Amino acid sequence: MNYDVIVLGSGPAGLAAAVAARGRGKTALVIGNRWQDSPLAKAEKIDNYLGLPGRSGYALMEEFQKHAEAAGVKFVIGRAISLMAWNGYTVTVGADMYQGSALIMAPGVVRQTKFPGEQEYLGRGVSYCATCDGMLYRGKDVVVAGRTPDAPEEARFLQSIGCHVTYTAPRRPDTLDEGIPFVPANRIAIKGEQMVNAVSLDGQDVPCAGVFVLRASLAPTDLLPSLETEGGYIRVDRAMRTNVEGVFACGDCTGAPLQVAKAVGEGHVAGLSACEYLDRKTA
Amino acid sequence: MALKHFDEASFNEALSRKGLLVVDFWAEWCGPCKLLGPVIEQLAADYDGKAVVGKVNVDDEPELAQKYAIMSIPTVMFFKDGELIDKKIGVMPPQEFVKVIDANL
Numbered sequence: 001m002n003y004d005v006i007v008l009g010s011g012p013a014g015l016a017a018a019v020a021a022r023g024r025g026k027t028a029l030v031i032g033n034r035w036q037d038s039p040l041a042k043a044e045k046i047d048n049y050l051g052l053p054g055r056s057g058y059a060l061m062e063e064f065q066k067h068a069e070a071a072g073v074k075f076v077i078g079r080a081i082s083l084m085a086w087n088g089y090t091v092t093v094g095a096d097m098y099q100g101s102a103l104i105m106a107p108g109v110v111r112q113t114k115f116p117g118e119q120e121y122l123g124r125g126v127s128y129c130a131t132c133d134g135m136l137y138r139g140k141d142v143v144v145a146g147r148t149p150d151a152p153e154e155a156r157f158l159q160s161i162g163c164h165v166t167y168t169a170p171r172r173p174d175t176l177d178e179g180i181p182f183v184p185a186n187r188i189a190i191k192g193e194q195m196v197n198a199v200s201l202d203g204q205d206v207p208c209a210g211v212f213v214l215r216a217s218l219a220p221t222d223l224l225p226s227l228e229t230e231g232g233y234i235r236v237d238r239a240m241r242t243n244v245e246g247v248f249a250c251g252d253c254t255g256a257p258l259q260v261a262k263a264v265g266e267g268h269v270a271g272l273s274a275c276e277y278l279d280r281k282t283a
Numbered sequence: 284m285a286l287k288h289f290d291e292a293s294f295n296e297a298l299s300r301k302g303l304l305v306v307d308f309w310a311e312w313c314g315p316c317k318l319l320g321p322v323i324e325q326l327a328a329d330y331d332g333k334a335v336v337g338k339v340n341v342d343d344e345p346e347l348a349q350k351y352a353i354m355s356i357p358t359v360m361f362f363k364d365g366e367l368i369d370k371k372i373g374v375m376p377p378q379e380f381v382k383v384i385d386a387n388l
Contacts, residue, residue, distance in 0.1 A: 082315035082374040086322065092314030092374075123355040123372030132313040133355050136341065136348065195354065210354065225375075 003029040005274050006091055006100030008080050009217075011038050012260050013251025013267035014106035015064045018073040020271025026278065028271075029074045029098055031091060032107075033216060035065045037149055039108065040260065049260050060260065079148075079216070081129045083223040085244065091223075094131045101281070102274040105227075105234060105242070105249040106267060109258065110219045115145070117190030118213060125196025125210050128218060130154040133210070138162040140209040143199045145169070145188055151214040152176040158212065166208070168201050220253060231255070240270035248274050286327035287337030291344055294337075303334040303387055304362040305380070308353045310342050315374045316357045322377050323359070326384070334384055363387050 005021040007014045010032025018028040035041060036058075043057030052060065069075075078093035089103040118126055127133040130144075134157065141164045144155040152167070152175040159165045159180055167176055168183045176182060185201035190211055192198070198205045220234055221227050228235045228243040233255035240248045250266035252258045289297065289306065297304055307323045309316035327336035341348035341356060351360060351367075361369040361383050369383050 082318055084318045084322070084374055084376065086376050090318050092318050095312050095314045095317075097314060097317050123358070125354055127355050129313075129315070132310075132315055135310065135312070136354055136356070195352070 001099070002088070003027045003074070003098065003100045004278055005029070005102050005104060005271070006031065006089055006098060007104045007106055008032065008091065008220075008223075009104075009106030009108060009251065009253075010035055010065075010075070010077075011040060011106060011108050011251060011263065012061075012064055013108075013253075013263035013270070014104070015068040015073070016264040016267025017104045017106060017248075017250055017271035017274070019068050019071045020268045021275055022071040022073055024272065024275040026275055027074070028072075029076060029100065030068070031076045031078065031080050031093060031098065033079070033148075034077055035061050037216075046260060080218065080223060081132065085224060085226075085247070089246065101246070102277055103247045104267075104270050104274055105220050105224075105247065105253060106251045106263075106270070107217045107220060107253055109252045110215075110217055115188045115190055115213065117192070117196075118211075121190050121192055121196045121211075124194065125192060125208075126190060127210060127212050128214070128222075130158050130212050130214070133212075134158045134161050134163060137210045140164065141166070141207060142210040142212060143168060143201075143206060143208045144212045144214065145199075146173065146176075147213075147215045149173075149175075152180075154212065154214055155180055163210075166206055168199075168206075220249070238269075239273040239276075240266055241273060246274075246277055248277075285331040285336065286324050287335060289337045289339050289344070289347075291347055294339060294344075294347060297335055297337065298362060298365050300335075301364050303384065305330075305334055305336045305384065306360050306362070307336075307338045308341050308348060308351070308356055308358045308360070309338055310340060310356055312342075313356050318374050319357045319359075322380070325377060326380055329381075330384060333388055361387065 004026035040057040189200040234249040248270040250270035251263035
């Protein structure tokens with residue numbers, strides 16, 4: 001199905017944008033992680049959101065989510081792995097594809113720092129997508145650098161199709177399969193020659209053919225390389241337009257202050273701007 | 284119907300000919316490959332008669348995937364007169380492929 005607006009990110013900015021689009025009668029799909037996993041949901045107390053002082057981040061997020069669902073926003077839980085800006089915007093999550101006529105980026109602050117070697121060996125042993133590339137590593141040693149709650153699940157998937165998986169993270173996740181070897185590490189560096197041949201985990205080399213780097217979300221510029229940024233944040237104008245036609249951005253990804261009130265306000269503007277863009281296009 | 288679906292034999296046959304060959308290595312279970320599908324079809328139509336554009340399903344043709352060391356899909360490879368001249372890994376807009384094709388026709 002084709003949506004009027006696709007929103008990447010399920011935090012306050014993304015939900016506000018989707019609700020604004022629904023308010024103008026547009027269909028809206030939010031693609032993002034579970035709201036319970038949002039950094040905001042872990043904030044003990046938010047005291048500066050107008051009219052609702054003293055709420056926990058969890059309580060606020062829960063109400064935002066309910067509001068969006070009641071407004072008819074559709075949801076897909078998962079990580080956008082690739083994006084094509086051609087005849088609208090198409091986003092993939094796992095093996096599924098979703099199409100929109102306008103796109104709103106609201107992924108929050110995405111850690112831009114990559115592991116040494118990560119960019120260099122991307123596609124030559126480094127992968128962001130277990131579903132996509134796992135099959136190409138059957139019978140081979142792979143390392144999963146897990147940075148998300150669902151990474152152990154992806155490690156299990158890789159193991160199940162015949163990859164020899166080693167899992168690494170600063171701490172062992174409770175949900176990691178007993179049968180998957182775990183190496184605790186804070187510093188990760190990816191090594192190779194033409195292709196990946198090892199991963200250094202806190203200075204200790206682990207030989208492997210592939211590394212699956214699983215973070216909460218891909219950086220917006222990894223999804224859409226033509227997106228202009230400034231100081232690590234997406235560059236937008238007052239209408240939350242980016243330099244790419246039909247693509248808007250809002251919330252923490254556009255810069256400080258990293259506050260709920262600012263995210264919601266920007267999300268609202270981005271949602272309305274996307275509607276205006278669609279109306280102009282079809283007029 | 285300019286787009287070719289190669290198996291090992293038809294791929295090797297295409298490779299043995301003169302001219303430009305563009306091959307998209309893909310699989311059914313790969314979302315990004317589906318995203319790139321229409322772009323490859325468009326290229327096949329646009330360059331009909333000038334370049335051979337085709338696809339290899341890595342599930343059906345694991346030997347080809349192995350031979351060309353495909354480690355991430357989609358991977359698009361460009362061959363001229365049977366020689367590998369360029370390779371693009373991942374999803375990208377049509378212009379990126381057009382650039383390589385136009386420079387090598």
